[in-house]
Amino acid sequence: MAKLIIDELIDALRCLPGVGPKSAQRMVMHLLERDRNGARQLADKLVTTMDKIRHCAQCRNFTDLEICQMCSSPARDGQSLCVVENPADLIAIEQTGQFRGKYFVLMGTLSPIDGIGPDEIGIDILAARCVDEVKEVILAIGSSVEGEATAHYIAEMIKPRGIEVSRIAQGIPMGGELEYIDAGTLSHALTGRKVI
Amino acid sequence: MSGRSKVWVMMISNHRAELSPAYILHSRKYRDTSQIVELLTLKEGRVAAVMRGARGKKKKHQTAQPFCPILVAYFGRSDLKTIANWEVSYINLLQGENALIGLYANELLVRLLGPFEVVERLFVAYQYLLNALVKDDETSQALRYFELILLEDLGYGITFDVEVPTGEPVRPDACYRYVAAEGFYPVDSQRYPNGGFRGDHLVDIANKDLSREEVVLTAKQVTRVALASLLGDKPLKSREVFKKYRLDMSKSLLSDEKDKS
Ligand SMILES: [Zn+2]
Numbered sequence: 001m002a003k004l005i006i007d008e009l010i011d012a013l014r015c016l017p018g019v020g021p022k023s024a025q026r027m028v029m030h031l032l033e034r035d036r037n038g039a040r041q042l043a044d045k046l047v048t049t050m051d052k053i054r055h056c057a058q059c060r061n062f063t064d065l066e067i068c069q070m071c072s073s074p075a076r077d078g079q080s081l082c083v084v085e086n087p088a089d090l091i092a093i094e095q096t097g098q099f100r101g102k103y104f105v106l107m108g109t110l111s112p113i114d115g116i117g118p119d120e121i122g123i124d125i126l127a128a129r130c131v132d133e134v135k136e137v138i139l140a141i142g143s144s145v146e147g148e149a150t151a152h153y154i155a156e157m158i159k160p161r162g163i164e165v166s167r168i169a170q171g172i173p174m175g176g177e178l179e180y181i182d183a184g185t186l187s188h189a190l191t192g193r194k195v196i
Numbered sequence: 197m198s199g200r201s202k203v204w205v206m207m208i209s210n211h212r213a214e215l216s217p218a219y220i221l222h223s224r225k226y227r228d229t230s231q232i233v234e235l236l237t238l239k240e241g242r243v244a245a246v247m248r249g250a251r252g253k254k255k256k257h258q259t260a261q262p263f264c265p266i267l268v269a270y271f272g273r274s275d276l277k278t279i280a281n282w283e284v285s286y287i288n289l290l291q292g293e294n295a296l297i298g299l300y301a302n303e304l305l306v307r308l309l310g311p312f313e314v315v316e317r318l319f320v321a322y323q324y325l326l327n328a329l330v331k332d333d334e335t336s337q338a339l340r341y342f343e344l345i346l347l348e349d350l351g352y353g354i355t356f357d358v359e360v361p362t363g364e365p366v367r368p369d370a371c372y373r374y375v376a377a378e379g380f381y382p383v384d385s386q387r388y389p390n391g392g393f394r395g396d397h398l399v400d401i402a403n404k405d406l407s408r409e410e411v412v413l414t415a416k417q418v419t420r421v422a423l424a425s426l427l428g429d430k431p432l433k434s435r436e437v438f439k440k441y442r443l444d445m446s447k448s449l450l451s452d453e454k455d456k457s
Binding site (some may be wrong): 016017060110111112113114115116117118119123124127144145146148149152153156158159160161183184186188191 | 221222224261263264285286287289290292293295296298299300302303306315329370432433434436437440441444445447448449
């Protein structure tokens with residue numbers, strides 16, 4: 001019987017990215033042999049997080065509140081809205097320290113084949129956001145085909161409302177040498193060139 | 197394995213490893229660093245293949261992008277092939293609404309085209325469509341042409357120039373209604389909603405002459421009915437995206453008008 005429970009846990013751990021059967025087994029053995037308390041805490045936190053975390057009603061980022069801390073913070077500039085694909089992108093932009101506005105998290109990009117349409121990326125919530133206060137929308141969306149379609153959709157929807165829409169530059173990484181950059185990146189960099 | 201069959205296997209694998217033209221229709225994550233890509237290939241139609249090391253920080257290749265013509269070599273005996281080697285021939289950047297149209301074409305192909313059906317004409321029509329989308333020139337003609345060839349290559353080609361049920365040629369001055377999988381029935385244009393489809397349009401479409409705008413519109417309406425009957429209960433997501441797109445654009449324009457007045 002005991003073996004069955006362990007096997008179930010090993011299988012369950014494989015839902016984590018990068019965890020195959022071998023490393024799942026190692027984790028289970030580690031927890032059983034050395035850190036049962038840590039494991040209990042982990043189990044408890046997992047349950048609480050999965051039960052309590054939902055999407056912020058304004059920006060769709062993960063939060064345990066109705067409106068997340070960033071959306072309700074008076075320190076953030078509500079005139080400027082940055083649209084990102086996912087929470088990890090938001091964190092990356094925050095780390096640059098360059099942006100003091102608020103965010104909107106799409107949780108994906110338009111991808112019809114994957115069944116992801118405007119509703120799935122919260123277009124209506126974004127449209128409702130783009131009234132009153134917001135003066136500028138920055139689209140920090142990747143340069144994939146789906147990213148392109150998504151950025152176009154949002155830009156066309158918002159522009160007639162008199163909001164300034166920009167898209168972050170796509171191109172050469174810092175320290176990148178042109179000859180090693182793939183043709184797709186280089187084409188994007190060329191189409192998005194600016195006058196200096 | 198005998199010497200002779202070994203040579204034979206090598207010949208097969210060499211043949212499989214040849215670089216041949218293809219497009220990536222769609223890619224999805226597979227394990228941690230790979231992707232499964234749906235390809236439209238010139239030689240074998242739709243092929244699904246694993247592209248190893250396509251994702252992650254240490255990725256070996258550039259990221260696989262739809263719409264760019266590629267040369268690809270793959271191997272494997274099962275239906276899911278493994279990509280041995282690939283390179284991008286050139287970059288097609290579809291911008292704005294044309295990217296949505298491209299995604300629509302890809303969804304159609306993934307939904308309707310079975311694996312390993314040879315579709316050389318469709319491959320060319322797809323290429324033609326992408327070129328039109330890149331140049332942003334005659335895109336609706338190219339899209340209708342692509343849909344017509346898709347239906348033909350799937351074995352559901354529409355006979356535009358023959359009347360049902362008589363089998364007589366369509367009369368340019370008559371009007372018709374279209375029934376999916378059956379064909380065109382003559383109707384009284386005075387009584388039929390919107391007057392039905394005009395015979396002269398149908399004759400043009402039969403000759404693949406899409407130079408007149410109203411003919412392109414007729415082709416759009418007919419192919420939509422024909423494709424919908426093939427797609428069954430699950431309509432295209434792209435169609436839904438387009439509908440909502442038009443709705444959202446008109447809403448925004450309306451609110452813009454209100455602001456101005
Ligand atoms: Zn929020």
